[in-house]
Amino acid sequence: MNSEERLIESTRELLWERGYIGTSPTAIQHRAKAGQGSMYHHFTGKSDLALAAIRRTADEMRAKAEEQFAAPGTAMERVTAYLRRERDVLKGCPIGRLTQDPDVMADPALRAPVDETLAWVRARLAEVLAEGRERGELDAGLDPQETAATIAAILQGGYVLARAADSVEPFDQAVTGVLGLLTACVPAPRT
Amino acid sequence: MNSEERLIESTRELLWERGYIGTSPTAIQHRAKAGQGSMYHHFTGKSDLALAAIRRTADEMRAKAEEQFAAPGTAMERVTAYLRRERDVLKGCPIGRLTQDPDVMADPALRAPVDETLAWVRARLAEVLAEGRERGELDAGLDPQETAATIAAILQGGYVLARAADSVEPFDQAVTGVLGLLTACVPAPRT
C-alpha cells in the first residue's frame, strides 16, 4: 500500500475512533507512517484528506448494505439480514458518528456524503418494504417510508445505547424488539 | 447568576454543540464571561467542569422524561407522549452525543452519568410497558425490555438521521413508524 493509500486508510480509522475534531494531521501521519511532506503533497490539508476518507467509507457502507437489500427472499428476510448482519457495534457507525461533528456538518463538501448515505439507506429500505407490501408479505397499512426511518434509526440509536453501556446487549435488544413488532405486521398465511 | 453557575451552564451548552474534545477552556470562559483565574478557582480543570455540567444535564434529562413516564394514562399514551414531546431534534441528545466522545468514554467519572442515564431511560420505559401489558393494554407477547430498547434507540437514532438530513422529517417519520408498529400490538377492545 502506497503512502497516499495509507493516509486515507489511517484517516478513516481515526475519524471512526475520534471524529474530525479529535483527529490531527500529526496523528494521521503517525498511523500512516508517512511524513508531513508526504501528506501535504497528496492532499491540500486535513479537510481534503477527510473528504477522501469519508467518501470511501460511505461507498463501502452502501455496498455492504446493498448486499442484504438486493438478496433474494422476502422483505422481512432481507430486513432481518440487514439488521442482524455482523457489525462493530461498540465502534458505532463510521458515517452516523460524523453527524455529531460540528466542523463536518458545517462544511457542505464533508457533509454531503454523510447526508446522501443515510438518505440512501432509508430510501432503499423503503423500496424493500414497499415491495414486500405489494407482494402481500407485509400488512397493507404499513407505511414504507416511516418504517424505513424507524429501522435506520434503530441501528444508529442502537450504537449509541451500546456505546453508553459498553455492551452490545441494548443494540441486540433494540433490533430484536423492532423485528418482533414488524413480525406482527406479517399477515398470517392463508390456510 | 454567579461566575461558577455561568461556567457550568456555558459548559453544558458547548458540550452539546461541540462535544468534549471540541470544547476548550478558553471557549467556556468567553461564553461564561469569566476569566481563567475564576474558572481554575472553582474547578480543577476541564474534566472537573465537564463532570459538573454532564451531571446536571443528566439530572435534567431524567426529570423531563419522568414527567411523561409518571403521567396518568395507558402505556401507549405515555410512550407516545414521551416520543412526541417537544425536542431540539436538530441539536440532538446532549447525553447521547457524549457516547461519541472517546475522551468522555475513557474516563469512568465522566462516563458514569451517560451510562446510568440511558440505562435508566430503558429501564423506566420497560416498566411502563410491563405495566401496560399486565393491564391488558398491550399484547402479552411483547417483550418490555426489548421494546424499551427499541424505543430508546428510535430517539437516539432519529437525532442522527435528522442531523444528517438537516431536517426533523426523518426523526418524525421514525417516531411515527414505531408508534404505528406498536399500535398493532394493542389488542382490539372487547366488543
Place this chain on the structure above:
DNA sequence: GTCTATAGTTGGATAGAC
C-alpha cells in the same frame, strides 16, 4: 474570588532542500 503573566504542548500548515 478574579486578574494578568507565563509556559510547555499540540494543531495545522508552509517553504525549501533533496
Place this chain on the structure above:
DNA sequence: GTCTATCCAACTATAGAC
C-alpha cells in the same frame, strides 16, 4: 515524492499579584 525546518495560533494549566 519525501524530508526537515520553521511558523503562528490555540490548548490546558500554573503562579503570583490584587
